[in-house]
Structure formats: C-alpha cells, structure tokens
Amino acid sequence: MAGSLRCQSLKHVCNASRPAGEQRIFSWHSSVLALLRRARQNEDAVLCLTNVSPRPVTVPVDLPAVGLRDGQSCRDLLDDGVYAPAAGRLDITLAPYQSIWLVTA
Numbered sequence: 001m002a003g004s005l006r007c008q009s010l011k012h013v014c015n016a017s018r019p020a021g022e023q024r025i026f027s028w029h030s031s032v033l034a035l036l037r038r039a040r041q042n043e044d045a046v047l048c049l050t051n052v053s054p055r056p057v058t059v060p061v062d063l064p065a066v067g068l069r070d071g072q073s074c075r076d077l078l079d080d081g082v083y084a085p086a087a088g089r090l091d092i093t094l095a096p097y098q099s100i101w102l103v104t105a
Contacts, residue, residue, distance in 0.1 A: 047102040051094035077101040
C-alpha cells in the first residue's frame with residue numbers, strides 16, 4: 001500500500017513539474033513561500049508551502065481560489081500528513097522552516 005501511495009505522489013509531482021505547466025505564486029504571509037504547480041493537460045496540482053522563519057506560522061488556504069478541488073482532503077507528499085478542509089478552507093500551521101507539498105487526495 002505504501003509503495004502505491006508513493007507512486008501516486010511521484011505522478012502528481014512529475015506531471016505538475018513539467019516546464020509547460022502553470023505556476024502561481026501567492027503572497028499570504030511574509031514568512032511563507034507559497035507556489036502552486038499544475039499540469040496543463042490534467043488536474044494534477046501541487047501546492048508547495050515553506051515557512052522560512054524561526055517561528056510557527058498559520059496560513060489560511062482557500063482551496064477553490066487556489067485551484068485545488070474543494071470538498072476533498074489534502075495530503076502532504078513529504079510526510080503523508082492529511083489535512084481536512086472546512087468550508088473549502090485549510091488553516092495550515094507550519095513549524096519553523098517546515099515545507100509541505102499538498103495535493104488533493
């Protein structure tokens with residue numbers, strides 16, 4: 001099962017990382033780098049968030065505004081953590097220097 005999930009994770013990253021894909025940068029917090037990569041030919045998208053500060057930071061993510069599917073949980077490709085949205089929104093707290101790569105599950 002874990003191998004299957006890892007393959008799906010790699011598929012999301014590979015498709016979303018192609019040079020012809022869409023890229024959007026968000027300015028939600030001065031200590032957080034937020035980047036969305038999406039493959040043009042399909043729905044694969046990865047939202048990368050990195051806290052570049054020595055303090056925890058909470059970032060509100062409006063899933064429909066970002067372009068991720070609403071109503072589905074999101075999974076972190078780096079540690080397999082799962083985030084459940086409430087009303088199309090995730091409030092994600094990043095530890096100091098933490099990175100997460102979110103995809104809709």
